[in-house]
Amino acid sequence: MNDETTTLSEQAPPAIRDWPATDLAGTEFDPVLADLMREGPLTRIRLPHGEGWAWLATRYDDVKAITNDPRFGRAEVTRRQVTRMAPHFKPRPGSLAFADQPDHNRLRRPVAGAFTVSAMKRLRPRAQRILDELMEGVVRDGPPADLIERVLEPFPLTVVSEVMGVPAADRAQVHTWTRTIISTTGAEDAERAKNGLYGWITETIRARAHSQGDDVYSLLGAAVHREEISETEAVGLAGPLQIGGEAVTANCGQMLYLLLTRPELMARMRERPEERGAVLDELLRFIPHRSSVGLARIALEDVELHGMRIRAGEPVYVSYLAANRDPEVYPDPDRIDPDRSAPPHLAFGNGPHYCTGAVLARLQTELLLGTLLERLPGLRLAVAPEDVPWRRRTMIRGPQSLPCAW
Template sequence: MTTVKPWSDLLGASERLDVAPAFDELREQPLCRVQLPYGEPAWLVTRYEDAKVVLGDPRFSRAAGAGRDEPRTRLHMGSPGNLLRLDPPEHSRLRRLVAKAFTARRVEQLRPRAQQVADHLVDRMLAAGPPTDLVEDFALPLPITVICELLGVPVEDRHDFRVWSDAFLSTTRFTPEEVAEHTGRMRDYMAGLIAERRKAPQDDLLSALVEARDQHDRLSEEELLTMAEGILVAGHETTASQIPNFVYVLLTHPQALAALRADPDLIPQAVEELMRYVPLGNGAGSARYALEDVELGGVTVRAGEPVVVALQSANRDGSVYTDPATLDLERKEASHIGFGHGPHHCLGAQLARMELQVALGTLLHRLPDLRFAASEEGTVWKTGVATRAPARMPIAWDQ
């Protein structure tokens, strides 16, 4: 029997944005068996090429987890109709309904509005004077405003979204009863908005989804509700976390920060390198189940066995990246898999890229002497949720 190792024993606790040194050793070994905080044991994938196989090969299935106690880092598994829990062709059918709203061309059309929002937020920060909390005053309201306007959700309700998102991603912060309460409130809220769009359609994505449901019968009522919830949470959570993560990394890497200040044209490439470098997740991604026996990473994964991928390890694979633990804003090597890979590659990746580019460009241009308000130790990190990011990050600048 293969030994099953608890995740916490194998890698220890996640500290800030550090990648566990144990991953360096794990990538040199065959796959190992791991026990995540919840669910059945799984095979752990740590190498870049193995990760791409699991995420992109149809022999590995998300939908096969239905009815199983899926390996996971958080209590809540999400609705069975969630895009992330489906395989093609069902996954493809639902994804097509919203994919056109997130194409590179459509996202570029949103860039001026994102820039306007970012400038407005910095204007308020400048008017109030330092110090300010980068998370509350910039990182959260920027992507929330953009996704709310795109989807058709009142942005003034954003404080509720923050609690609901944290509950949805909770590992230990909320009790099971609190998770159920908050996710239930989010579902009731979205159901109310859907009812409003049925009465009075608007020029937004939610109205388009309601039309696809009511007039074209292209998705069920449950699928409509689950998709709306997913877009709202995923549409802001990653970017709202990565903005302060990226700023934190740059402020603690002054040479890279100076390079960006000297050459803003590096920002798009910097965003890609930061996506590779920053470990957003605390654990491993969603489990895939082998549909047949598959040779992977030096072992045979048997049909029916789950596999989880550690993206933070794959993005630091020394067989793919030169000096992978080094932040290199001009790196030209293989594409990162920070947005995933294969059919479940992040639907909003282009939107996130644009918002991150706008955020970094605006902060560096408008606040050229941006710094920690006191020191990096003043940053308060999230705890008890599946994503790593500052909960509060006091910053300052010269008046």
């Protein structure tokens, strides 16, 4: 992977560190993760649920290397109770998140057309109309307003529902299920929500076996009918795509909070709209998108990294949050600097498991923040920054509400 991956003398593995679930306020970087980054490029962790321990890679170059290395696989995770943050873990067959090649490409192919750059260009006018309708209600009612409730939550929900093909009458229920699934409140509630969501998805895919539509559920229904993928695989593939809309609300909530509490950033966004892309990319690098780490990989053979042997069968986590704060790649990484010259951030992942909906998420982010700034002059928090409530017991971090005036 790099010059340090192979040595003649194997080092003793580091001590296993417990990483408890912690509710963090604001955009604070996880102090446990910061400690792990300082302790070494490769550490070992034990999370609140699952069994045993796992390796953790935090350096940018190592994260990129591991996520591109076929010696680390995801499929094996579905057969193990790997140490993890979530109390519930019941992966579905067909989920892209747990597919290795060549299955990964086979599963991704039926829905790839719904998330291309050209598809997003076609979607953009419709998405802007959806957003404009929401903004008209906010402007009409006047300040103050909770922009999470009024805009940041309903907009991604509606857009993702349009892309997926969720009927308007079902969208509130689907949103309730997805919100419960990403929480860490308890396995029973999450299991009921998963059963509800995946049962609905199964019925929807079956009903669209002969559809000619270009929404995701129609594409999956047609692919199952052509026997390109199984129904079980189609359902497992659709679920995470549907749940992904929750991330846009949380991410944009964090980004808007930073703009509202850092006048120099807000001024730059307003005064130099042609450079907003650079600001958004730097904010995506900076925000602590999630709690802890995401999904593990399993070493399929012995691999040496930084003088330590990762043995076949051992689980490995990578931290994209840590990679995005690697001081060797991003000097002074805890400072927001839209003018920094550095490699691309890893906020949407890397390698074969790069986020399927990344282009859609970026489109929504650009529209949301740009439209809010243009339609609400003098936008500011209606409460003190420390009084903004943050989501608790959830894997995806963000403000619970953003009371604003303008």
